[in-house]
Amino acid sequence: MFGLTALDLARTQFAFTVSFHIIFPAITIGLASFLAVLEGLWLKTKQDSYRDLYHFWSKIFAVNFGMGVVSGLVMAYQFGTNWSGFSDFAGNITGPLLTYEVLTAFFLEAGFLGVMLFGWNRVGPGLHFFSTCMVALGTIISTFWILASNSFMHTPQGYSIVNGLIVPVDWLKVIFNPSFPYRLFHMSIAAFLASAFFVASSAAYHLLRGNNTPATRKMFSMAMWMALIVSPIQAVVGDAHGLNTLKYEPAKIAAIEGHWENPDDKPSPLVLVGWPDMTAEETKYKIEIPDLGSIILTHSLTKQIPALKSFPKEDRPDSTIIFWTFRIMAGLGMLMILSGFVGLWMRKRGTLYTNKTFLRFMLCMGPSGLIALLAGWITTEVGRQPWVVYGLQRTKDAVSAHGVVHMSITLIAFVVIYCSVFGVGYGYMMRLIKKGPQEHEGEHHEDGGPGKQRTPARPLSAVDEKLS
Numbered sequence: 001m002f003g004l005t006a007l008d009l010a011r012t013q014f015a016f017t018v019s020f021h022i023i024f025p026a027i028t029i030g031l032a033s034f035l036a037v038l039e040g041l042w043l044k045t046k047q048d049s050y051r052d053l054y055h056f057w058s059k060i061f062a063v064n065f066g067m068g069v070v071s072g073l074v075m076a077y078q079f080g081t082n083w084s085g086f087s088d089f090a091g092n093i094t095g096p097l098l099t100y101e102v103l104t105a106f107f108l109e110a111g112f113l114g115v116m117l118f119g120w121n122r123v124g125p126g127l128h129f130f131s132t133c134m135v136a137l138g139t140i141i142s143t144f145w146i147l148a149s150n151s152f153m154h155t156p157q158g159y160s161i162v163n164g165l166i167v168p169v170d171w172l173k174v175i176f177n178p179s180f181p182y183r184l185f186h187m188s189i190a191a192f193l194a195s196a197f198f199v200a201s202s203a204a205y206h207l208l209r210g211n212n213t214p215a216t217r218k219m220f221s222m223a224m225w226m227a228l229i230v231s232p233i234q235a236v237v238g239d240a241h242g243l244n245t246l247k248y249e250p251a252k253i254a255a256i257e258g259h260w261e262n263p264d265d266k267p268s269p270l271v272l273v274g275w276p277d278m279t280a281e282e283t284k285y286k287i288e289i290p291d292l293g294s295i296i297l298t299h300s301l302t303k304q305i306p307a308l309k310s311f312p313k314e315d316r317p318d319s320t321i322i323f324w325t326f327r328i329m330a331g332l333g334m335l336m337i338l339s340g341f342v343g344l345w346m347r348k349r350g351t352l353y354t355n356k357t358f359l360r361f362m363l364c365m366g367p368s369g370l371i372a373l374l375a376g377w378i379t380t381e382v383g384r385q386p387w388v389v390y391g392l393q394r395t396k397d398a399v400s401a402h403g404v405v406h407m408s409i410t411l412i413a414f415v416v417i418y419c420s421v422f423g424v425g426y427g428y429m430m431r432l433i434k435k436g437p438q439e440h441e442g443e444h445h446e447d448g449g450p451g452k453q454r455t456p457a458r459p460l461s462a463v464d465e466k467l468s
Contacts, residue, residue: 005404006399006402009407012411013411014082014083017078017414018075018377021068023374024071026191027064027370028064029191030195031061031064032061032132033139034195034222036136038053039132043125049213050218052215053215053218056436057219058117060432063428067425071418082399082402083398083400085398085399088165089164089165089392090153090388093168094152097148097149098145101146104141104145105144106142108134108141109139112130112138115131116128119131143184147184148174148175152180154177154384155249155390157177158171158174158177178247178248179245179248182240182241183241183380186237189230189233193234196223196230200220200339200362200365201363201364202433203223203362204363204366208356208359208363213439217353220353227336228340228341229340231337231340238330238333239296245383246298248390251308251315252317252383253306254307257293258276259293259307259308260307261308262310265304266291266304267293267302268305270289271286271323272289273285273286276319283319317382317383321378322379322383326375328375329375332371332372339361339362
C-alpha cells in the first residue's frame with residue numbers, strides 16, 4: 001500500500017487510533033474537574049448559573065466519556081494483535097501497570113459515574129458532589145498509570161533482562177522513572193488547558209450570538225482565568241521536561257532542534273524555521289538566532305545542544321516530523337499565554353464579554369489546546385524512534401508478523417469506521433454546544449416538569465433532550 005511496509009502500516013494504524021483516542025481523555029480530564037468545581041460553587045453560593053452550567057457540560061462529558069472508553073479498548077487490543085513482540089518483551093511491566101489503571105481508576109469512575117449523571121434529584125447534594133469528585137479523581141488516577149507505563153518506555157529503570165524479557169525488580173523505580181513526573185504534570189496541564197479553551201470557545205460562540213446570560217459569562221470568565229494562570233505554568237513545566245529529555249533522550253532534542261553538528265566550542269544557535277533533510281543531513285532554508293539554543297535548552301552559554309551527526313544514522317529520530325510538530329505545540333502555547341493576558345486586559349477594561357474581535361479570536365482558539373496536545377504527543381512518540389522501549393527494544397522488533405495486505409485492509413477499515421462512528425459523536429457534541437446552557441435545568445419539579453428525570457436505559461440517556 002503506497003510502498004509502505006507492514007511495520008509502516010502498523011505504526012500508521014496505531015498513530016491514527018491514538019490520535020483519535022487522546023482527544024477524548026484530554027477533554028474528559030478537564031471537564032470532570034470543571035464539573036466538580038461548578039457543583040462545589042453551586043453548593044456554596046446557590047447561584048443558578050453554576051447549576052445550569054453543570055448540567056450543560058455534564059451532557060457533553062457523558063458523550064465524550066463514552067467515546068473515550070470505546071476508542072481506548074481498541075488501542076489495548078492492538079498491543080496483542082499488531083505489537084506482539086512488544087507485549088512479549090515488556091508485558092511484565094506494561095500489563096500490571098494497565099491493570100492497576102483499570103482496578104483503581106476505571107472502577108472508581110464506573111462506580112460513581114451513574115450517580116453523577118443520573119442522581120441529581122435522587123441522592124442528597126453531598127453524595128452527588130462526592131460522586132462528581134470521585135469521577136474527577138478517577139480521571140487523574142487513570143492519567144497517572146497510563147503515563148507511568150508510557151514514561152517507562154522512554155526512560156526505563158527498575159528492571160532486569162531475564163531470558164530476553166524485561167522483568168521488574170523495583171516497582172517504585174519502574175513507576176517513578178526519571179521522565180514520569182514531568183510527563184504527568186505536562187500531560188495533565190495540557191488536558192486542563194485544552195478543556196479551558198474548548199469551554200472558552202463555546203462561550204465565545206454564544207456571546208457572539210447575543211446569548212449574554214449569566215451562565216455564558218461565567219463559563220467564559222472561568223475559562224479565561226484558567227488560561228491566564230495555567231498556560232504560563234505549562235511553559236515552566238515544559239522547560240523542565242525539555243531539560244529532562246536532554247539528559248535522557250539527547251537524540252530527540254537534537255532532532256527537535258534540527259541541529260546537525262557542533263563544529264567548534266561556540267554556543268549552539270536556535271533554529272526558528274527550516275526544513276531538516278534526513279538524507280542530506282542538514283536543515284535547509286533555516287533561520288537561526290546565534291547562541292539562543294544553548295541558553296534555552298541548557299540554560300548556559302558554555303554548553304552545546306547534542307548534534308544529530310553524533311548519533312548513528314539508525315538511532316536518529318525523524319527530525320523532519322518532530323521539528324515542526326514541536327513548533328506547532330510551542331507556537332500554540334505562546335498564543336494561549338497571550339490569550340490569557342489579553343483576556344485580563346479586556347477584563348480590566350470591562351470589555352471581556354463584548355469585544356467581538358477578541359471573542360472571534362477565542363472562538364478560533366477552541367481547538368488550539370487539542371492540536372497542541374496532539375502535536376506534543378507526536379513529538380514525544382516519534383522522537384523516541386527507532387526505539388519502542390528506549391535503548392532496549394527497537395520498533396522493528398516489536399511488531400507482529402503480519403503482511404502488507406492484512407495491515408492495509410485493517411488500516412482502511414479503521415479509517416472508515418472511526419471517521420463514521422466518532423465523526424457522528426463529534427457532530428453530536430457540537431450540536432449540544434450550539435444549544436447552550438438552559439436556565440433552571442436540574443431543578444426538581446414534582447409535576448413532571450424540566451427537572452424530572454426518568455430511569456435511564458443506557459448511558460447516553462444523560463443527554464435527554466431532542467436537538468433541533
